Amino acid sequence: MRKKALITGITGQDGAYLSRLLIDKGYQVHGIVRRVALEDPEHRLWRLKPILNKIKLHAGSLESYASLFNIVQKVKPDECYHLAAQSFVSYSFEDEFSTINTNINGTHFILSALKERAPKCKIYFAASSEMFGHVREIPQTENTPFHPRSPYGISKVAGFELTRNYREAYNLFACNGILFNHESPMRGYEFVTRKITLGVARIKAGLDKELRLGNLEAKRDWGFAGDFIEAMWLMLQEKKPDDYVVATGETHTVRRFVELAFDYAGLDWKKYVKQDKVLFRPAEVNQLIGDYSKAKRILGWKPKVKFEELVKMMMDEDLRRVKCQKQF
Ligand code: F7E
Numbered sequence: 001m002r003k004k005a006l007i008t009g010i011t012g013q014d015g016a017y018l019s020r021l022l023i024d025k026g027y028q029v030h031g032i033v034r035r036v037a038l039e040d041p042e043h044r045l046w047r048l049k050p051i052l053n054k055i056k057l058h059a060g061s062l063e064s065y066a067s068l069f070n071i072v073q074k075v076k077p078d079e080c081y082h083l084a085a086q087s088f089v090s091y092s093f094e095d096e097f098s099t100i101n102t103n104i105n106g107t108h109f110i111l112s113a114l115k116e117r118a119p120k121c122k123i124y125f126a127a128s129s130e131m132f133g134h135v136r137e138i139p140q141t142e143n144t145p146f147h148p149r150s151p152y153g154i155s156k157v158a159g160f161e162l163t164r165n166y167r168e169a170y171n172l173f174a175c176n177g178i179l180f181n182h183e184s185p186m187r188g189y190e191f192v193t194r195k196i197t198l199g200v201a202r203i204k205a206g207l208d209k210e211l212r213l214g215n216l217e218a219k220r221d222w223g224f225a226g227d228f229i230e231a232m233w234l235m236l237q238e239k240k241p242d243d244y245v246v247a248t249g250e251t252h253t254v255r256r257f258v259e260l261a262f263d264y265a266g267l268d269w270k271k272y273v274k275q276d277k278v279l280f281r282p283a284e285v286n287q288l289i290g291d292y293s294k295a296k297r298i299l300g301w302k303p304k305v306k307f308e309e310l311v312k313m314m315m316d317e318d319l320r321r322v323k324c325q326k327q328f
Pocket residue numbers: 087088089090127128129130179180181182190191192193195212213214215216218219220254279280281284285
């Protein structure tokens with residue numbers, strides 16, 4: 001019997017990489033998407049286009065317990081990857097209520113539906129380095145206390161605790177992956193790395209004259225999404241459920257990412273980048289750097305793509321896309 005995996009947030013960057021990995025491993029892959037996505041596949045399912053005939057999509061909403069319950073009952077998954085969330089930190093300050101409601105309830109609903117209808121299912125929750133926020137120690141490990149600095153971070157702390165509680169109280173095989181920033185050519189445009197690589201490619205092509213950014217001094221531990229989703233899968237192959245930091249152990253400023261991206265296109269970033277106060281956050285996470293030694297020791301996982309290679313990979317793809325006037 002083929003194993004069945006259910007992915008929430010399958011239309012996003014991680015969902016797209018994870019689906020491909022699971023298909024290659026022989027899984028039957030099911031995804032939960034909003035009905036609007038099914039009605040507008042060209043725009044909303046672009047990351048899944050090449051594999052659409054290999055996966056099964058179900059219309060549902062994180063805001064509706066009934067819809068999640070029905071899908072879980074129908075699919076009866078062996079593994080569930082709960083990736084769906086309002087994941088843009090900046091937007092969470094503008095609409096804290098919907099971020100908190102959707103992210104916390106969505107996690108609670110899916111955990112409860114699995115407990116009721118697929119209690120043997122192994123569960124992965126996409127926790128986040130945003131939970132560390134105003135960091136208490138450097139680097140951050142699974143034992144570092146949380147101090148979230150955004151409504152998004154708060155919602156992820158609640159999701160983390162719900163997942164741990166379902167593991168401890170109801171004996172579910174539920175894991176938290178504390179993933180640090182992970183990027184790729186499939187990253188959404190609102191996140192800083194993709195905003196930069198697409199912006200540079202457009203400037204290079206003469207389509208834009210400047211790139212407006214916020215805080216250039218923030219430091220992030222940026223890895224490649226394609227590497228990080230392997231850690232998600234590995235967690236669910238262990239004998240015991242647990243929580244893991246997934247990171248690269250390196251940190252770089254936004255400014256460094258900007259420099260490398262402009263350099264790669266043969267441009268001087270100082271001529272094009274304008275700092276805009278509007279893009280600064282009300283509370284910033286200044287320095288993230290993860291210690292992934294537990295994931296390395298237990299899962300045998302380590303990141304493969306280095307920071308410089310990641311910038312190059314994203315630049316190559318955006319330069320190509322802008323040239324072809326394709327997806328950008
Ligand atoms: O910001 C600074 C910004 O939006 C990174 C999500 O996947 O990773 C991501 O969250 C940094 C911040 O990602 C702009 O102030 C400067 O310090 O790419 P970002 P994020 O907030 O770190 C974590 C792990 C998640 O879980 C999240 O879901 O870049 N920055 N100027 C800017 N950021 C943006 N977006 N746009 C700017 O113009």
